[in-house]
Amino acid sequence: MFTDRSDAAQQLVAALRRRDAVADIVVTLAPDGVPVGTVVADETGLPMDVIVIQRIQAPNHPELTIGAVAPGGFSWINSPMMRFLDVNWEYIQEAKIHASDTVESRAVDYGETWGPLDVAGKRVLLVDDGIPTGAAMRVAIQRLRKAGANEVIAAAPVAPPDVLEEVQRWTDDVIVPLKPTAFQATSDYYEEFDSVTDEDATTALPDLVQRRSA
Numbered sequence: 001m002f003t004d005r006s007d008a009a010q011q012l013v014a015a016l017r018r019r020d021a022v023a024d025i026v027v028t029l030a031p032d033g034v035p036v037g038t039v040v041a042d043e044t045g046l047p048m049d050v051i052v053i054q055r056i057q058a059p060n061h062p063e064l065t066i067g068a069v070a071p072g073g074f075s076w077i078n079s080p081m082m083r084f085l086d087v088n089w090e091y092i093q094e095a096k097i098h099a100s101d102t103v104e105s106r107a108v109d110y111g112e113t114w115g116p117l118d119v120a121g122k123r124v125l126l127v128d129d130g131i132p133t134g135a136a137m138r139v140a141i142q143r144l145r146k147a148g149a150n151e152v153i154a155a156a157p158v159a160p161p162d163v164l165e166e167v168q169r170w171t172d173d174v175i176v177p178l179k180p181t182a183f184q185a186t187s188d189y190y191e192e193f194d195s196v197t198d199e200d201a202t203t204a205l206p207d208l209v210q211r212r213s214a
Contacts (some may be wrong), residue, residue: 002178004192005129008157008163009039015177016044021153023125026142027117029136030110031052031098031201036157038204040127042196049117050205051143052110053126054103056095059086063185067092069099074106074146106198114205117134119150130186131176134167141170145147158189 011079015068022047028037030050041048056067056077066087067077068136082092108137124144144152151172159167159176160183168174176188187193 002157002190005035006039006166008129008190009036010043011177012155012175013040013043013159014034014204015071015175016040016125016155019089019175021125021155021173021175022123023151024117024122025049025126026127027051027119027140029126029140031196031198033156034201034204037100037127040125040155043044043095044125046125048200048205049119050114051117051140052103053140053213054106055136056089056092056099058082061089063086063175065133065135067096067099068095068139070139070143071104072143072146073100074139074143075100076135076142078133078135078173081133085103095116101186109198109202110205114202117143119144121150124149124150124153126154126171128156130189131156131163131167132186137167158186159183162184166202 026037026041026046026048028034028050030052037048051070052128054069055065058064058066066081077092126140128136141152153169153173153175154171155175159180160177161181164174164176164179
């Protein structure tokens with residue numbers, strides 16, 4: 001159990017040090033992962049970048065993410081979950097179009113603040129505040145590989161073991177300190193789990209740049 005995202009980030013940093021994780025850059029999923037990613041970047045002294053993610057929720061089950069998209073036309077749909085929930089392809093196609101338009105618009109705001117994604121030839125530490133289904137991680141990994149990342153290490157404070165097995169197939173390593181088998185939602189493992197808006201995230205990024213360049 002974590003007090004908040006800052007506490008979770010500190011515990012993640014400790015886990016990274018125990019594993020002697022080596023990376024050239026922290027990339028965090030925006031907006032929710034930014035509070036964790038900024039602490040990890042600060043503590044490790046690594047530069048940081050972001051990937052904006054738009055999740056696709058299941059109809060009638062808004063707490064379940066069945067897919068995700070990232071800028072540049074990257075997308076991933078959890079087909080087994082879609083079939084289990086009896087979600088039709090018409091819904092998925094419409095949701096993907098809406099999510100793609102939304103994420104491209106949101107990415108403009110982050111891009112103006114932060115600049116283009118630059119990971120070619122680098123070892124990337126991909127950070128989020130949790131990995132509940134792996135959808136957001138999967139699409140972010142797609143984008144990082146396409147951008148030329150040499151290695152990708154997925155890292156988060158909490159995730160269920162079965163999801164981690166899937167994530168391990170897509171990455172070079174996975175580092176998660178808390179792996180509950182009876183996982184329901186990321187928020188269950190935080191005493192405080194306030195929502196993070198794009199405004200919150202883009203405000204935090206220049207602060208990190210200023211601290212590192214001071």
